Amino acid sequence: MIHRALNICSTYESLAIEFENIRQIGFHNGYSKSFIDTRIGTGLTKFLNPSITNTSVNMEEEKTKMYIEVPYTGATTKPFTKQLARISQKLRPDLDVRFYAKPPPPVQIHFNTKDPVPKHLQSNVVYSVKCAHCDDFYVGETERQIIRRLWEHGAPKSLFQSNIISLDETNNNLNKENNNNQTQNTQIRKMGQHLHKTMRQRATPYPTSENRTEATIRKSRRTTANNQSTTTSSLNNSGSAISRHTIETNHTIDWEHFKLVWQDGNHHKLLTKESLVIQAYQPQLNRTTHSSPMYIFPEGLPQTLIPNPQTNQ
Structure with missing residues (x-):
């Protein structure tokens, strides 16, 4: 009341x-x-x-807050921050200085402990390839390794093949010791089971003329299927814009010096970035203007905000 x-x-x-x-x-x-x-x-x-209390609170709220990082050195850090707070309060009473301790960065950040991924093995990228005899170029995107997409465009299989082989050999050398250990364990198990298998009947019969004939027929069928798949892939490549350009103009594509324009792990963002590059630079070898509906930036962006597909590495 x-x-x-x-x-x-x-x-x-x-x-x-x-x-x-x-x-x-x-x-x-x-x-x-x-x-x-x-x-x-x-x-x-x-x-x-309360009117007096609110006035004092408003005066404190008017102070500018400032946060200062102090390196953490152990038990002496807290007394040191308190002393700094007292000094700052005397020198600048209009500031609300607050100190917080943070450990120094580890030494590992100054060393690269992982090998960089080669350019032709990177994925989730927007790329561009240029004709070696004219200024026409093509812009595309892929979520797989870019070398596989270039092969689908018609690049020679020998492109960067030596680098891929060297990477495979490195992986094989790393796993060689584990494979040797597994082989030794398998041999020991087989030696223990050898006595129980001496009287067992052979499951697979020895090769006869009929078996050899059937194996030859199966091998020929596999060869025919591989040839058909190769023919189909070549037909698909011939229908691409890059292959059509090489056939019509008798030009060659500079596959080795392709460019990495953009990179993004999100599928929709990657398609949007590809569409923005195509819309901004209008590459001559692209048949479409965008890969996805341009709900964002429907009119595109200026070239100053988009990487150049002919100069980026």
Whole structure:
């Protein structure tokens, strides 16, 4: 009731009338006069003091906060930050300087512990290839290794083949020791089971003329299927824009010096970036203007905000 009277009454006369009504109600309910007057005085004090408290809070909020990083050196870090806080409070009382400790960066960040991925083995990229005899170029995207996409475009299989073989040999050398251990364990198991297999009948019969004939037929069928798949892939390559350009103009594509324009692990972002590059630079060998609907940047972006597909590495 006291809080209600303080918030509703707009004049001292009405406030005095409300306090008198509160006293009468308190008397009828068995409260003493001193208790009621004490409660009224407490309510008035709380009503008047918040204005002073809010003013001091606003003055503190006006201070500019500043965060400073201090290297963590152990138990001496905390006393050091307290001393810095006292000095900053004396020199700049208008600033709220706060210190936080952070360990120094590890030494490993200054050394590259992983081998860089070769350019032709990178994935999730927007790439470009240029004609070696004219200024025409092509822009595409792939989520696989870029060398495989270039092979599908018609690049020779020998392109970067030596680098791929060397990587395979490195992996084989790393796994050679594990393979040797597995081979030794297998030989030990076979020696233990050899006595139980001496009387077993041979499961696979010895090769005869009929078996040799069937094997020859199966081998010829596999060869025919491989030739058909090779022919199909060559037909698909001949239908691509790059292959059509080489056939019509008798030009060659500079496969070895392809460019990496952009890279993104998100499929939709990768398609959007490819579309932005095509829309900005309009490569002559691209048949389409975009790979996905351009809900974002429907009018494209200026060339100053997009990597150049002919100069990027």
